[in-house]
Amino acid sequence: MLEVRDLHAFYGRAHILHGVSLEARAGEVVALLGRNGAGKSTAMKAIMGLVPPAHGEVAFAGKRIDRLPPYRIARLGLGYVPEERRIFTELSVVENLEVGRQPARDGAPTWTEDKLFALFPNLANMRERPGGRMSGGEQQMLTIARTLMGNPRCVLLDEPSEGLAPIIVEQMANSIRALKGEGLCVLLSEQNLHFSQAVADRAYIIEKGQIRFGGSMAELTADASLREQYLSV
Amino acid sequence: MTFSSILIQLLNGLAAASSLFLVSAGLSLIFGVTRIVNFAHGSLYMLGLYGAYSLIELFGRTPLGFWSAVVLAALVVGLVGVLIELAVLRRIYRAPELFQLLATFAIVLIIKDIALFTWGAEDLVGPRAPGLSMAVEIMGKRVPAYDLLLIVIGPLVLAAIWLLLTRTRWGALVRAATQDREMVGALGVDQAKLFTSVFFVGAVLAGLGGALQIPREPANLELDLAVIADAFVVTVVGGLGSIGGAFLAAVIIGVAKAFCIGMGSVTWFGVEISFSKLTLVVEFLIMALVLVVRPYGLLGKPQAAQRVAAEPAPPFKVPSWGFALVWLALLVIVPWVTDRYAAILLTDIVCFALFSVSLHFIMGPAGMVSFGHAAYFGIGAYAAGLLLKRAGLPMEAALLIAPLIAGAFAIVYGWFCVRLSGVYLAMLTLAFAQISWSIVFQWDSVTGGSNGVFGVWPSPWLADKTVYYYLALALCGAGIAFLWRVMFSPFGYALRAGRDSPLRAEAIGIDLRRFQWAAFVLVGALAGLAGAVYAFSKGSISPSTISIAQSTDGLVMVLLGGVETLTGPVVGAAIFTWLRDVVARNTEFWRAVIGLVILLIVLLFPQGLVGGLKALVMRWREWPA
Amino acid sequence: MSSAVLQVEGLHKAFGGVQAVADVSFAVAAGEMLALIGPNGAGKSTCFNMLNGQLSPDAGIVRLEGRDIVGLRPRAIWRLGVGRTFQITATFASLSVRENVQMALYSHTGRLRSLVRRFGAAFRPEADALLEQVGMFDQADRVCGVLAYGDLKRVELAIALANQPRLLLMDEPTAGMAPKERVALMELTAQLARARNIAVLFTEHDMDVVFSQADRIIVLDRGQLIAGGTPEEVRSNPNVRAVYLGSVH
Numbered sequence A: 001m002l003e004v005r006d007l008h009a010f011y012g013r014a015h016i017l018h019g020v021s022l023e024a025r026a027g028e029v030v031a032l033l034g035r036n037g038a039g040k041s042t043a044m045k046a047i048m049g050l051v052p053p054a055h056g057e058v059a060f061a062g063k064r065i066d067r068l069p070p071y072r073i074a075r076l077g078l079g080y081v082p083e084e085r086r087i088f089t090e091l092s093v094v095e096n097l098e099v100g101r102q103p104a105r106d107g108a109p110t111w112t113e114d115k116l117f118a119l120f121p122n123l124a125n126m127r128e129r130p131g132g133r134m135s136g137g138e139q140q141m142l143t144i145a146r147t148l149m150g151n152p153r154c155v156l157l158d159e160p161s162e163g164l165a166p167i168i169v170e171q172m173a174n175s176i177r178a179l180k181g182e183g184l185c186v187l188l189s190e191q192n193l194h195f196s197q198a199v200a201d202r203a204y205i206i207e208k209g210q211i212r213f214g215g216s217m218a219e220l221t222a223d224a225s226l227r228e229q230y231l232s233v
Numbered sequence B: 001m002t003f004s005s006i007l008i009q010l011l012n013g014l015a016a017a018s019s020l021f022l023v024s025a026g027l028s029l030i031f032g033v034t035r036i037v038n039f040a041h042g043s044l045y046m047l048g049l050y051g052a053y054s055l056i057e058l059f060g061r062t063p064l065g066f067w068s069a070v071v072l073a074a075l076v077v078g079l080v081g082v083l084i085e086l087a088v089l090r091r092i093y094r095a096p097e098l099f100q101l102l103a104t105f106a107i108v109l110i111i112k113d114i115a116l117f118t119w120g121a122e123d124l125v126g127p128r129a130p131g132l133s134m135a136v137e138i139m140g141k142r143v144p145a146y147d148l149l150l151i152v153i154g155p156l157v158l159a160a161i162w163l164l165l166t167r168t169r170w171g172a173l174v175r176a177a178t179q180d181r182e183m184v185g186a187l188g189v190d191q192a193k194l195f196t197s198v199f200f201v202g203a204v205l206a207g208l209g210g211a212l213q214i215p216r217e218p219a220n221l222e223l224d225l226a227v228i229a230d231a232f233v234v235t236v237v238g239g240l241g242s243i244g245g246a247f248l249a250a251v252i253i254g255v256a257k258a259f260c261i262g263m264g265s266v267t268w269f270g271v272e273i274s275f276s277k278l279t280l281v282v283e284f285l286i287m288a289l290v291l292v293v294r295p296y297g298l299l300g301k302p303q304a305a306q307r308v309a310a311e312p313a314p315p316f317k318v319p320s321w322g323f324a325l326v327w328l329a330l331l332v333i334v335p336w337v338t339d340r341y342a343a344i345l346l347t348d349i350v351c352f353a354l355f356s357v358s359l360h361f362i363m364g365p366a367g368m369v370s371f372g373h374a375a376y377f378g379i380g381a382y383a384a385g386l387l388l389k390r391a392g393l394p395m396e397a398a399l400l401i402a403p404l405i406a407g408a409f410a411i412v413y414g415w416f417c418v419r420l421s422g423v424y425l426a427m428l429t430l431a432f433a434q435i436s437w438s439i440v441f442q443w444d445s446v447t448g449g450s451n452g453v454f455g456v457w458p459s460p461w462l463a464d465k466t467v468y469y470y471l472a473l474a475l476c477g478a479g480i481a482f483l484w485r486v487m488f489s490p491f492g493y494a495l496r497a498g499r500d501s502p503l504r505a506e507a508i509g510i511d512l513r514r515f516q517w518a519a520f521v522l523v524g525a526l527a528g529l530a531g532a533v534y535a536f537s538k539g540s541i542s543p544s545t546i547s548i549a550q551s552t553d554g555l556v557m558v559l560l561g562g563v564e565t566l567t568g569p570v571v572g573a574a575i576f577t578w579l580r581d582v583v584a585r586n587t588e589f590w591r592a593v594i595g596l597v598i599l600l601i602v603l604l605f606p607q608g609l610v611g612g613l614k615a616l617v618m619r620w621r622e623w624p625a
Numbered sequence C: 001m002s003s004a005v006l007q008v009e010g011l012h013k014a015f016g017g018v019q020a021v022a023d024v025s026f027a028v029a030a031g032e033m034l035a036l037i038g039p040n041g042a043g044k045s046t047c048f049n050m051l052n053g054q055l056s057p058d059a060g061i062v063r064l065e066g067r068d069i070v071g072l073r074p075r076a077i078w079r080l081g082v083g084r085t086f087q088i089t090a091t092f093a094s095l096s097v098r099e100n101v102q103m104a105l106y107s108h109t110g111r112l113r114s115l116v117r118r119f120g121a122a123f124r125p126e127a128d129a130l131l132e133q134v135g136m137f138d139q140a141d142r143v144c145g146v147l148a149y150g151d152l153k154r155v156e157l158a159i160a161l162a163n164q165p166r167l168l169l170m171d172e173p174t175a176g177m178a179p180k181e182r183v184a185l186m187e188l189t190a191q192l193a194r195a196r197n198i199a200v201l202f203t204e205h206d207m208d209v210v211f212s213q214a215d216r217i218i219v220l221d222r223g224q225l226i227a228g229g230t231p232e233e234v235r236s237n238p239n240v241r242a243v244y245l246g247s248v249h
Helices: A040-048 A070-075 A093-100 A113-119 A136-148 A166-181 A193-199 A217-222 A224-230 B003-034 B041-059 B063-087 B097-119 B145-167 B169-179 B181-186 B191-211 B223-238 B243-263 B275-293 B321-337 B340-363 B374-389 B395-417 B422-442 B465-487 B490-500 B502-507 B512-538 B548-561 B568-586 B590-604 B608-622 C044-051 C074-079 C097-109 C124-134 C149-161 C179-196 C207-213 C231-235 C238-245
Strands: A002-011 A014-024 A029-033 A055-060 A078-081 A154-158 A185-190 A202-207 A210-216 B135-138 B141-144 B265-268 B271-274 B453-456 B539-541 C004-015 C018-029 C033-037 C059-064 C082-085 C167-170 C199-203 C216-221 C224-229
Touching: A002 A040, A014 A029, A014 A040, A014 A055, A014 A185, A014 A210, A029 A040, A029 A166, A029 A193, A040 A070, A040 A078, A040 A154, A040 A185, A070 A078, A070 B181, A078 A136, A093 A113, A093 A136, A093 B169, A113 A136, A136 A154, A136 A166, A166 A185, A166 A193, A185 A193, A193 A217, A202 A217, A202 A224, A210 A217, A210 A224, A217 A224, B003 B041, B003 B135, B003 B141, B003 B145, B003 B169, B003 B191, B003 B223, B003 B243, B041 B063, B041 B097, B041 B191, B041 B223, B063 B191, B097 B223, B097 B422, B097 B548, B097 B590, B135 B145, B141 B145, B145 B169, B145 B191, B145 B243, B169 B181, B169 B191, B181 B191, B223 B243, B223 B275, B223 B422, B223 B548, B243 B275, B265 B275, B271 B275, B275 B395, B275 B422, B321 B340, B321 B465, B340 B465, B340 B512, B340 B548, B340 B568, B374 B395, B374 B422, B374 B453, B374 B512, B374 B539, B374 B548, B395 B422, B395 B512, B422 B548, B453 B512, B465 B490, B465 B512, B490 B502, B490 B512, B490 C097, B502 B512, B502 C074, B512 B539, B548 B568, B548 B590, B568 B590, C004 C044, C004 C199, C018 C044, C018 C199, C018 C216, C018 C224, C033 C044, C033 C179, C033 C207, C044 C059, C044 C199, C074 C082, C082 C149, C097 C124, C097 C149, C124 C149, C124 C179, C149 C167, C149 C179, C167 C179, C179 C199, C179 C207, C207 C231, C216 C231, C216 C238, C224 C231, C224 C238
Parallel strands: A029 A185, A029 A202, A078 A154, A154 A185, C033 C199, C033 C216, C082 C167, C167 C199
Antiparallel strands: A002 A014, A002 A055, A202 A210, B135 B141, B265 B271, B453 B539, C004 C018, C004 C059, C216 C224
């Protein structure tokens, strides 16, 4: 579904990604693990076209997307949920969802407001509340729901558990499992290993802009030295 | 003042506020989404007024004819807005702000000449609104019924915009894009289409604002800049991007101005104060007050700091002594071997060269784009003329004191300007220039109003055109040499440092604002010198020396030559002055020609002619043989 | 704690009801390298910006050599002897490497106001000596705008040293650098800090750098200090491990 080959990207003059390769298949949850500053967010942005890739290829659903503007990539069915959430603070919950709405798409689940409110019940009680007056957890739900309104085939989730209270993290894990159940492909970036273990089938470890490990979650769980080296302090 | 006359002035002010609000709302809406300050918004207003005039003539002066003409004029102006967006702005959304502003200014020039070509130079007085030409008696005073209608239309349009923004998908997209364009794109929204639609709505608002004024003011060619300056003040006061702020500011300014007119001349403690002459100063005072208390306007929000990784400006190269001497020698010899006309043209060129170099100094090394640099040029010219004619000073003294007066104005204007940056700064400089122009234009008894000042001739020993040219060359040449020298002084380096990285400048203890303020005063005084020299060369001063057109001439000179070289502004001034001389002698529509030249530069040579040619040469050399 | 160059006590900052930094206290001694680490959103940047004058704390004391610097503007804090480097380098792109350092020297001595003197003439040997120390002398005449990122970081270090600081604040000093250059830069910093007896506080996410270069480490999570001590102590602290590896349960 999503295939990245030797991706290089710069932030300003800083060379952040030094040749990242990874892939994610339909119906699969893949975690991109790494400490902060490792290049996770930049990788997500480069895939989405928000940071222009300097070198390398990105293919989505069999089509090269590394030269496309973000809106064309989104219209192919790749959804992006940013780390900073980027909620439209002056728009209400339903208006935020409206901005994300796109026509139904073949081969991808179709989302409606009601279906999303069922997935994220908290949001149902605050339909008219401005995005700026929501808690961090609620905003995180909203930003995911907003992206789902575009009926994507695949979603990039940048650090979905960051800064959330444990109980909300658990809800988030359930929601991601539900997305997988709908047949979506999910690529999530995380620092939180335990959260990733709870939701992901496979994992990559990124450090200093390079992929250092790629394999099943079980393999990673079995390899303590890998965790020590790249994820712990 | 009685209560009833207060009420009348209030109504008067509210009626005036309506159109002001419509234009400003359109400007604000477009800026919010596209981040482009549309200079041509006043021109769209003017087109609305002219369009309504012609359409009423066509449809007949019936209520149906009148109102369908007003609505149709607004829609046509909307389409003109779409055309501008598609043909010009879409190509430069990623260009530096300065080029966007300049491109929209080129459109101002082109529209002005299209209007001149279509409707002629005479003011066109439109009909009164059929069925609404009577006056309504309120508390013993007569108020035009049409004014009452305008008072109602303002809030109605505000409500309509509000509904559009809060009740439609389009509105949600616009508000979302105003906050975070990039995220809207990442959610699959085609920004280009959104921008075009926003431009349409914004242009319709401007057109409607103009068309509705047809019974109140004659259509004329000065409206474009007068309206845009007012609209800038309103949006700066209300907060860029805030529709509610635009309404609030329009009402405050409209009412304040109406009160000043209404109060007329009042004698307080034996001093006669003419409030009607204070209308422009009031606008200025309100803006100053707001900017000090709330730098982002009444309802505005601070602009998110844009971390654009701009290309570093290359270091300037000092022209070598040999190079400078050859040119100087040529400039000295030319009037000997050619006719008197060459001396006159060359005098113009050296004046504008100093003007353009001083502008380059403030926008290049100091990084502050000024759209109102003519304020200092014009103040210098008027100060010289008035010191000679009204204060009776000798010409030589007037010539030397004039720059100090221009510098004194720069102290006041600059104090406000250095508090802002980017488009806010550009808009503020333009507003100051327009205010200076209006004062000169309206203060008949001192400045001669639209006629200007006559008989501003140099002393007898300078009466010969060639001799005066040498004086101009010496003074302006010295001014240019001084500015170039300052560019390489610690002061000049501190300015460049502040432009490159305000963050780093602050972190190494540089009080950037003070340096910028001082730079403002320095270039103000030197532009004033250019203006004073220019005034004595012409023998008369007209308000056009202080006009916005003069300011943008300066910008065109700088950009024509290129910001990135020291000599660029001088070359630009020479080419531009000569070109205008040639074009103006052959066609009445020289503004449109200049507008097209600017558009060509912006679209084809974003680094200016000198920079563009360099880039071409580079590409040529790299071409594989 | 008379030897502490920087002393922070009970620092608090909230943004719209969210406590970004809560009751943070620590001190940095002369010649010491102190690393401030923590996951994203822990409050490191907020904490840093309260020390350098960019933000003012809701409560708390920041003392520089005994003097309270809360409420001072960044440029005033610089004048008291605090050098800074930024996460995304901030240098004067159109000036040469040498001129960048000269600018800081001019400002330090209050001689920037001259309109006619030539800028390049003064402080040349001083600037070159600083560039020599950070290994950038051979590129002194190049314009900063064309330098490699790692070299820019070195220029920043030279600028930061120009006012003979007592304290260096370095925000993510190795971010964006090639892995090999990172340790080298911080080794250089540590060496200079010890030689000149400068206190260094830095945030960093490259753990190789942190554990090889810091004398002490403090760990911030959700606005609070959860651990502090030598690299060994911090590495074995269970709270720190939990913060970095996270949890769902």
